Amino acid sequence: MCERENKRIGEMYRCSSVKSMKSIPSLSTSSTEHRKHRRQLKQRSFVPVTTNTMNTSTNTAYDDRNAYFNCRSAINGRNKSLAQVMAANHDGNTLEIERLNFLRPAEVKEIAEQFGTPVYVYDLETLREQAKKAKMFPNAFGVCVRYAMKASPNASILKTFLDEGLHIDASSGYEVERAVRAGFKYEQISLSTQDFPVEFFEGQCRKGLKVNACSLSQLEIFGQKFPGGSVGLRFNPGLGSGGTGKTNVGGPSSSFGIWFELLPKCEEIVKKYNLNVERIHTHIGSGSDPAVWQKVSSLSLALCEKFPNVKTLNLGGGYKVGRMNYEKSKSTDLNLIGEPVKVAFEDFAKRTGRELKLEIEPGTFLLANSCSVVSKAQDIVETGTNEGHTFIKLDCGMTEVLRPSLYGAQHPLINVLSTGELPSKTKKYVVVGHCCESGDLMTPAPDEPETISERELGEISIGDFMVIEGSGAYCAGMSSKNYNTFPEAPEVMRTKPGEFKIIRKRQSVDQILANEVMI
């Protein structure tokens, strides 16, 4: 029954995936249907491994994930040899246990000995490679790649991208300051923020910061401070797409950007303060569906037509990156999505005589698979043989990698023995973090942060290591910092194989307490 029900949901998604682009906003209907369906399934005490419905792109990922999970549950019994798991087959595809991205097992041991655990390890080569790929984004009249620094704002990462010729997308006045301290010039930074930093944006703008007004009131404030000034406008183009509902930042359920139907009001304010609109900006979500992203590109070009002085169109970030094996083939091919956009820019130029420059703002694309967290299994507990599980308790958790608890995001987990070798057998585990919080879960069901699921992993003992892959974007920069008074973990850069340099030290208890005042 479970499989049949799973198939029905899968079919529903396949249907929505072939909807015409025009009908994309109506996806919210299918997501309501889906939620209803999911409730019914839950009432039958079957917890399906489902996917969020806010975008079309997850449909195929859904099918793959089911294949993966069905296949995993087909591996009966608790202990299996690695070879048996590798040989497990579904529809002719070999199921692969997750592997280390760039670290070698011996390096995991070396890092733990040198820096302690938990520790973030970034790979310089991968960071540079990703920056180079982003700079090759197809374009008609030039492209500027802005690093969405919220993904991971460490100064050494910023400096790496500065050296690669990238510019910055900042999402707060504080991020602007951080980028400047890492060596960026104000004019290399563009600010699109929910929290307009009235206290200091005036000074930053005078030094050259580029501001995208993200609401009518932000535009009004900008106009009052800088009549006759140059500004960008971030629009909500009416549709969005994200890997999960929480990362979808377009459409009527999103507060990000000026709602496209408010264009006349925008024009009024622009006229009132004699503003020069030089940039249009849209960003519809992280892990967005390439088809929706392309659709938004043409809507954004239409907005450029309304403002004759616009020189640059910024299409945001959001390029989907697979972390798990089964997601990797779904990673966005920048050439594939960029080519039609390039043609659209050329057509725009033919029609209007205006050669627009393209800006993109990737965060995930640059960082996602550029960092691994090395942690330790500090305890292993059992909850009985019937409905119970074997839990691995790590010495890290939501304090280092919050995405599983927040989104039900899936990160590859690879066990490495304390000897620096890979285990030879596998076993099913639930992996949890070190916080006193049942939601501190590293193996939730996909997109279901509250549902625990088991994973087939290398068999390990207390004191062995676990590497959490795909931990570069929105991990060190988005931790639930200092919860349970756990200090911020150090960050390390792997500058070449076998060479590691500290780029942020482990926080001390004194540093955690530094701003407290006893009364």
Ligand SMILES: Cc1ncc(COP(=O)(O)O)c(C=O)c1O
């Ligand atoms: C305005 C803006 N640009 C770019 C990004 C980067 O998105 P991603 O990391 O999915 O590429 C974000 C992410 O939230 C954003 O809000």
